[in-house]
Amino acid sequence: MTLKDLLFLLYLGISWVLVLYGTNLYYLLFKSIRNHNVPMQMALNPMPTVTIQLPVYNEMYVVRRLVTSICKIDYPKSNMEIQVLDDSNDDTVNICNDVVQEFKKQGYDIEHIRRGTRSGFKAGALQNGLSRAKGEFIAIFDADFLPNPDFLTQILPYFASREVGLVQARWGHLNEQYSSLTKAQALSLDAHFLIEQRARSYSSLFMNFNGTAGVWRKECLEDVGGWKASLAEDLDISLRAQLQGWKLVFLPELICPAELPVQMNASKRQQFRWAKGSIECAIRHSRTILFSKFPLETKFQAFMQLTRHVIHPFIIAQFIILPILMLAKFDLAPVTAILTQLLLGPPIYGYALMRLYGNQWFKKVPAYFYLLLFGAGISVNNSGAVAQALLKKKSDFLRTPKFAVKARKDEWKGKKYTLPITGTALGESLMVGWGVITILVALLTGNFFLLPHIVILTLGFAYVASLSVLHSIGTSVPGAG
Numbered sequence: 001m002t003l004k005d006l007l008f009l010l011y012l013g014i015s016w017v018l019v020l021y022g023t024n025l026y027y028l029l030f031k032s033i034r035n036h037n038v039p040m041q042m043a044l045n046p047m048p049t050v051t052i053q054l055p056v057y058n059e060m061y062v063v064r065r066l067v068t069s070i071c072k073i074d075y076p077k078s079n080m081e082i083q084v085l086d087d088s089n090d091d092t093v094n095i096c097n098d099v100v101q102e103f104k105k106q107g108y109d110i111e112h113i114r115r116g117t118r119s120g121f122k123a124g125a126l127q128n129g130l131s132r133a134k135g136e137f138i139a140i141f142d143a144d145f146l147p148n149p150d151f152l153t154q155i156l157p158y159f160a161s162r163e164v165g166l167v168q169a170r171w172g173h174l175n176e177q178y179s180s181l182t183k184a185q186a187l188s189l190d191a192h193f194l195i196e197q198r199a200r201s202y203s204s205l206f207m208n209f210n211g212t213a214g215v216w217r218k219e220c221l222e223d224v225g226g227w228k229a230s231l232a233e234d235l236d237i238s239l240r241a242q243l244q245g246w247k248l249v250f251l252p253e254l255i256c257p258a259e260l261p262v263q264m265n266a267s268k269r270q271q272f273r274w275a276k277g278s279i280e281c282a283i284r285h286s287r288t289i290l291f292s293k294f295p296l297e298t299k300f301q302a303f304m305q306l307t308r309h310v311i312h313p314f315i316i317a318q319f320i321i322l323p324i325l326m327l328a329k330f331d332l333a334p335v336t337a338i339l340t341q342l343l344l345g346p347p348i349y350g351y352a353l354m355r356l357y358g359n360q361w362f363k364k365v366p367a368y369f370y371l372l373l374f375g376a377g378i379s380v381n382n383s384g385a386v387a388q389a390l391l392k393k394k395s396d397f398l399r400t401p402k403f404a405v406k407a408r409k410d411e412w413k414g415k416k417y418t419l420p421i422t423g424t425a426l427g428e429s430l431m432v433g434w435g436v437i438t439i440l441v442a443l444l445t446g447n448f449f450l451l452p453h454i455v456i457l458t459l460g461f462a463y464v465a466s467l468s469v470l471h472s473i474g475t476s477v478p479g480a481g
């Protein structure tokens with residue numbers, strides 16, 4: 001067997017793996033539409049005590065907004081404890097202290113908690129707060145979230161069943177219309193919540209805490225051993241809780257607005273952390289899941305959920321191999337599943353848009369185009385994350401910078417925390433060049449049916465690479481970690 005034959009078999013295998021992940025999204029969409037279960041509710045009488053945890057690290061632009069929003073929650077002060085879990089090392093410390101003192105004078109049970117270390121990162125801060133929390137329930141909000149005043153009274157009734165360990169709200173978007181990048185991210189998150197989370201909730205499938213905008217039963221957190229240091233501490237504790245029999249619930253109607261990353265380099269950092277954290281959880285928990293008592297469907301879907309980011313290195317590998325096979329005159333049309341991939345993409349998202357947004361679905365079409373570009377172009381970044389996880393390379397928990405950007409007129413460039421360009425931009429630029437070569441090869445060899453797939457990938461790499469460069473101009477690194 002020649003090297004070209006081996007490349008063809010590799011290309012073919014990758015194609016069908018990608019089809020498997022794409023088809024699984026169809027399955028989850030079907031389950032999300034079919035699922036109409038309504039979780040049990042209870043009357044809040046008496047009102048349970050709730051501890052609200054606000055883990056922050058260098059959030060000088062948004063921390064006052066966050067604490068103010070939390071103190072506007074319509075819930076008895078005597079039953080609400082607020083912990084500002086501040087691991088910052090910049091001006092955020094003074095801002096936190098000032099705003100905490102302001103609300104303490106107004107009668108709020110609010111505490112500014114400093115550890116003097118970042119050990120365990122966000123998970124370490126949450127565990128430190130949990131050890132002193134007074135509440136029966138633990139609500140968690142990241143610095144970029146602004147819950148509505150009725151958040152607690154809306155979410156707490158769904159703990160009627162004692163087996164419910166978590167209730168997760170859906171993320172909203174404060175700045176969705178800010179740019180093409182925020183539109184793409186908003187659509188991606190909506191699809192995650194309204195397809196994946198909705199399908200997994202109220203079924204035999206595992207769902208996950210999204211790290212924020214959710215409420216845990218304290219008993220559940222303690223039962224599973226609390227928070228463990230991880231890049232995906234939310235996914236890790238979700239798996240441990242469900243493996244021990246706890247139920248996780250998602251409420252699609254309860255929306256908690258949040259700020260989307262506006263800088264491409266910040267979004268890439270977030271995507272990197274999510275991808276690497278997921279693969280690390282797959283390595284850590286796959287054996288336990290495999291030998292658990294749960295149904296085969298649950299195990300398979302957990303595997304798909306934990307490993308979904310492997311599609312990124314597969315996309316890169318396939319993209320590199322493609323022009324070589326075309327020049328070698330392999331007959332790609334009938335066997336490679338490229339057409340199947342193309343068919344799986346637009347129809348599922350077109351139908352999903354109609355299901356998610358009703359009569360307003362057509363307004364999301366531009367966002368879908370931006371998501372195609374972003375989803376393709378982010379593959380270099382996320383492939384690095386997958387590689388690091390598989391090689392068990394350790395890395396710090398690098399948080400996603402926020403700038404209090406909401407309206408289009410709001411500016412973030414020149415502010416502290418903006419991130420510099422990274423080496424992934426060079427990889428994306430190289431993929432653009434390779435894409436141009438591949439387009440020419442497709443034209444010369446008559447593989448016209450492959451052109452849409454190649455062009456979308458090439459434009460995606462160009463989109464992410466160009467914004468990575470443009471958004472790095474005038475950046476400042478200090479405090480961005």
